[in-house]
Amino acid sequence: MRVIASSAGNFLRKHVYVAFILPALLIYVVFLVYPLLSSLYYGFFQWDGITRGAFMGLANFKKLLAESPYNVRFFSALKHNIHFFLMTMAVQNLVGLAFALILSRGIRGASVYQTIFFMPYTMSVIVLGFLWSLILNPTWGVFNKLLATVGLSGLARPWLGDMATALPAITLVNAWHWVGFPMLVFLAGLEAIPAELHEAARLDGAGGWKLFRRITMPLLMPSITIVTILTFIGNFNAFEIIFAMEGSSGGPYYATDVLGTLFYRTAFGEAGGFSGQDIGLGSAIAAVMFVIIFAISYLGTRFMRSREMQY
Amino acid sequence: MDGKMRGFLTSPTVLLVLLALVTLSVLSVLPGPPVLSGLPVGRALAAEKVELTFWSWRTEDTVAYDKFIKAFEAKHPEITVKFMPYKNTEYNTILSAALQGGSGPDIVQLRSYGGFEPYAEAGYLVPLDEKVPALKDFPAIPLSGARDRKDGKVYGVPFAVQSLQIFYNKGIFSKFGLKEPRTWDEFLDVCKTLKSKGVIPLAQGTKDGWTLESMTGAVAPNFYGGTQFFNEVVKGKADFRDPRFVAGLKKLKELEPFFPPGYLGISYTDAQMMFVQEMAAMFIGGSYEVGYFNRQNPALKLGVFPAPPQKKGEPALVSVYPDGSFGISAQTKHLKEALLFINFLAAREFGQMFTDELKQISPIPGVTPVPGVMTEIVGLTKSSTPYIMLVGFRYGQPTGSVLLQNALQGMFAGKLTSEGVADEIHAGLVKWYQPFHK
Known part of the structure; x- marks a missing residue:
C-alpha cells in the first residue's frame, strides 16, 4: 500500500510540470494554433461573400501562384519582403552590432546611450509611423527643410511617395524603431564571452580585426542566429509599419506592398471599402506565408546552429 | 538556452506529440455550431413597447440620428428605435459576424452595390420593392446601388448621393481676375495663370491612390463619353482599353504640372489642408468635403464647378454614386414596426432633415438642398453619370477601383503610360468580369 502511494507520489512529482504547462498550452492552442490551422483549411474554399462557399481544392493556391495578375502581386510582395529583410539585416542589425561593440568597451555613459538607443523600441508602431510620415512629408516635413538648411535641397524628395525611395525609407524607419533589440542581444552575447579568450589571442599576437573575426564572431554566433531568425520572421510578417505609413494598398503603385498588406487587402478588403473580401484567397496567402516562414526559419536555424561553437 | 534544452524542444518526438495534441483539439472544435447567440435586447422589459435596433457606421452622426429617431417616435409612440453606430472600418466585420450568428439588428445600414450584395x-435582408411604395419615385442611380444584380430586387432605401467635381477658392480666383472655366483649355489657362502667380493651382497628391479615383471620376467622363461608355463597358461591348477611356486618362495626366511640389508624397489630408489653408486654389473631390471645408475654415469662400468638357456647349458631366442605404434584417422579430420605420426613412420629411442636419445630398424626391454650395452641387448633378468603377466594377477581386487607383499611381510616377494603365485595368478585370469574356 505504502509502495503504491509513494510511487503515485513519485509519478505526480515527476509529472506535475504538465499541470503548469497545460493552461499556457491551452491558450496557445486556442488563440494561435487553431486559427493557424483553420486558416490553412479555409484556403481550400471559395469564400468571397460573407458565408463560406464550396470546397475548391488547390484552386486558390493555383490562382495565387500561377495566375496573373494575382501571382504578379504575390511575387512582387514576396520580393519586397526579401528586400525589406536584407536591408534590415544590413542596416538595423549591423548598426545594432556596432552599438553593442562600442557599448561593451565600457565607455563613459554607456548605460545612458543604451537607454537612448533602446527608447524607440518602446514606442507604438502606429504612433511612430505617423510621426515619421509627418517628418518625411514633402510640404511641411522637417526632413526636407533640414536638407535645405544645409544646402542640400537638391536631395529633397517626396520620400514616401517616390517609388524608388518609399521602401528604403520605411526600412530605415523600421530599423530606427527596432535597433535596440539586436543591440541588447549582442551586448548580452558579448558580455558572456570569457575575457581570457581575447587575452590569450592577444598574447598570441592577434590584432583588432583578427580578434573580432576569429574570437568574437564565432562565439557571438548564437546571438547572431537568434537575431537573424527573429528579424526574418518579423520582416516576413511585416504589416503595421507599412499600413501606418502607406495604407493597406502598399502604395505608391505597389512599391511597398508586402505579403502582410497583400493578405490584409485580399482577405478583409481595403480600409476604404474599395475592394471586397476574399477570405479563401486571403487564407491561401496566409498559408503560403506560413510555409515560407516556417521552412526558412527551420532550415536557417539548423544551418546557423551548425556553425556555432561551444567553449 | 543550453544545448540540452534546445535538443529537447526540437526533438521529433516532442514535436509529434505537440502536433497530435493540436490536431485533436482542432478536430473537436471545427464542426461546432457558431458560438454567437441572439441577445434579446430589452424585449422582455416593456411588453407593449417594441424596440428596434438600428446599426450604422456613422459614429460621427449620432446626434443627428437621435434627432431623426425622435421625430419618428413622436409619430409612433409604441415604437422606440435604438441607434447603435460602430467604427466605420470595423462595421462590415461586426455585421457579418452578427448576422451569421443570428444576433443582428432590425434595421441595417448597407453599403452600395458589391458592398451589400453578399x-x-x-x-x-428583406426585399423592399412592394413594401416601401416611395421607392418607385427614387432616381435611378441611387436606387441601383441598393438593387441586387441577380434577382433585381431592391434591398435598401438609399440615404445619400455623392458627386465629384472641382472646388475652388473664390477669394484667390477674384484676386487674379479668374473666372470659372467652361472648357478644358480655359481650365488649363486658369491653372497656368495661378502657377505663374506663385499659387498652387490644384491641391492634388498621388500618395493616397483612392484620391486618384475621385479625380478620374471628376475629370474623365467628359472625355470617355459618360453614361454611354459606362453602359457599353458594363455590358462588355467595350472595355477599358478603349481609346475613349485612354483619352480620359491622358487628360488627367495633363494636370500633373499643376499639382503641388512633391505631389507624389502628398496624401489626402495634406491636400485637404492645403486647400483649407488657402495655399492651393482648387481641389478636385467629392461633395462630402463641403461640411469639412466649412468647419475647418469658415472664412474660405467656397465655389464649385464641374470639370469642363473639351468644347463649349458640351455637357459637363459629374460622376455620382449612392453612399448606401437602409435595409431590414430578415431575422427581425418586428417586421411590421421595422417597415414603419423604413418607410419613414424613405419619406420627404426625413430626407429634408437629413439634408439640413448633415449637409448631404438626399436622393429622396422633393427635398430642398441646403442653400449655397450644396444647392450648386445638386444643380451640377442634373448632368450626371455613374461613378464608373464603384458602380460597375467592385464585385470581384481585384476590383476596378483597386486596379485604377494603383495603376494611376504608376502613371504619375512615370512607370506606366495611359495605355499601360488601361491594359493593367483590363488584365485584372477580365479575370472575373464575365461580360469581358465574350
Missing part, C-alpha cells in the same frame, strides 16, 4: 444573396 448579405442579400445569403438571405439576410
Whole structure:
C-alpha cells in the first residue's frame, strides 16, 4: 500500500510540470494554433461573400501562384519582403552590432546611450509611423527643410511617395524603431564571452580585426542566429509599419506592398471599402506565408546552429 | 538556452506529440455550431413597447440620428428605435459576424452595390420593392446601388448621393481676375495663370491612390463619353482599353504640372489642408468635403464647378454614386414596426432633415438642398453619370477601383503610360468580369 502511494507520489512529482504547462498550452492552442490551422483549411474554399462557399481544392493556391495578375502581386510582395529583410539585416542589425561593440568597451555613459538607443523600441508602431510620415512629408516635413538648411535641397524628395525611395525609407524607419533589440542581444552575447579568450589571442599576437573575426564572431554566433531568425520572421510578417505609413494598398503603385498588406487587402478588403473580401484567397496567402516562414526559419536555424561553437 | 534544452524542444518526438495534441483539439472544435447567440435586447422589459435596433457606421452622426429617431417616435409612440453606430472600418466585420450568428439588428445600414450584395444573396435582408411604395419615385442611380444584380430586387432605401467635381477658392480666383472655366483649355489657362502667380493651382497628391479615383471620376467622363461608355463597358461591348477611356486618362495626366511640389508624397489630408489653408486654389473631390471645408475654415469662400468638357456647349458631366442605404434584417422579430420605420426613412420629411442636419445630398424626391454650395452641387448633378468603377466594377477581386487607383499611381510616377494603365485595368478585370469574356 505504502509502495503504491509513494510511487503515485513519485509519478505526480515527476509529472506535475504538465499541470503548469497545460493552461499556457491551452491558450496557445486556442488563440494561435487553431486559427493557424483553420486558416490553412479555409484556403481550400471559395469564400468571397460573407458565408463560406464550396470546397475548391488547390484552386486558390493555383490562382495565387500561377495566375496573373494575382501571382504578379504575390511575387512582387514576396520580393519586397526579401528586400525589406536584407536591408534590415544590413542596416538595423549591423548598426545594432556596432552599438553593442562600442557599448561593451565600457565607455563613459554607456548605460545612458543604451537607454537612448533602446527608447524607440518602446514606442507604438502606429504612433511612430505617423510621426515619421509627418517628418518625411514633402510640404511641411522637417526632413526636407533640414536638407535645405544645409544646402542640400537638391536631395529633397517626396520620400514616401517616390517609388524608388518609399521602401528604403520605411526600412530605415523600421530599423530606427527596432535597433535596440539586436543591440541588447549582442551586448548580452558579448558580455558572456570569457575575457581570457581575447587575452590569450592577444598574447598570441592577434590584432583588432583578427580578434573580432576569429574570437568574437564565432562565439557571438548564437546571438547572431537568434537575431537573424527573429528579424526574418518579423520582416516576413511585416504589416503595421507599412499600413501606418502607406495604407493597406502598399502604395505608391505597389512599391511597398508586402505579403502582410497583400493578405490584409485580399482577405478583409481595403480600409476604404474599395475592394471586397476574399477570405479563401486571403487564407491561401496566409498559408503560403506560413510555409515560407516556417521552412526558412527551420532550415536557417539548423544551418546557423551548425556553425556555432561551444567553449 | 543550453544545448540540452534546445535538443529537447526540437526533438521529433516532442514535436509529434505537440502536433497530435493540436490536431485533436482542432478536430473537436471545427464542426461546432457558431458560438454567437441572439441577445434579446430589452424585449422582455416593456411588453407593449417594441424596440428596434438600428446599426450604422456613422459614429460621427449620432446626434443627428437621435434627432431623426425622435421625430419618428413622436409619430409612433409604441415604437422606440435604438441607434447603435460602430467604427466605420470595423462595421462590415461586426455585421457579418452578427448576422451569421443570428444576433443582428432590425434595421441595417448597407453599403452600395458589391458592398451589400453578399448579405442579400445569403438571405439576410428583406426585399423592399412592394413594401416601401416611395421607392418607385427614387432616381435611378441611387436606387441601383441598393438593387441586387441577380434577382433585381431592391434591398435598401438609399440615404445619400455623392458627386465629384472641382472646388475652388473664390477669394484667390477674384484676386487674379479668374473666372470659372467652361472648357478644358480655359481650365488649363486658369491653372497656368495661378502657377505663374506663385499659387498652387490644384491641391492634388498621388500618395493616397483612392484620391486618384475621385479625380478620374471628376475629370474623365467628359472625355470617355459618360453614361454611354459606362453602359457599353458594363455590358462588355467595350472595355477599358478603349481609346475613349485612354483619352480620359491622358487628360488627367495633363494636370500633373499643376499639382503641388512633391505631389507624389502628398496624401489626402495634406491636400485637404492645403486647400483649407488657402495655399492651393482648387481641389478636385467629392461633395462630402463641403461640411469639412466649412468647419475647418469658415472664412474660405467656397465655389464649385464641374470639370469642363473639351468644347463649349458640351455637357459637363459629374460622376455620382449612392453612399448606401437602409435595409431590414430578415431575422427581425418586428417586421411590421421595422417597415414603419423604413418607410419613414424613405419619406420627404426625413430626407429634408437629413439634408439640413448633415449637409448631404438626399436622393429622396422633393427635398430642398441646403442653400449655397450644396444647392450648386445638386444643380451640377442634373448632368450626371455613374461613378464608373464603384458602380460597375467592385464585385470581384481585384476590383476596378483597386486596379485604377494603383495603376494611376504608376502613371504619375512615370512607370506606366495611359495605355499601360488601361491594359493593367483590363488584365485584372477580365479575370472575373464575365461580360469581358465574350
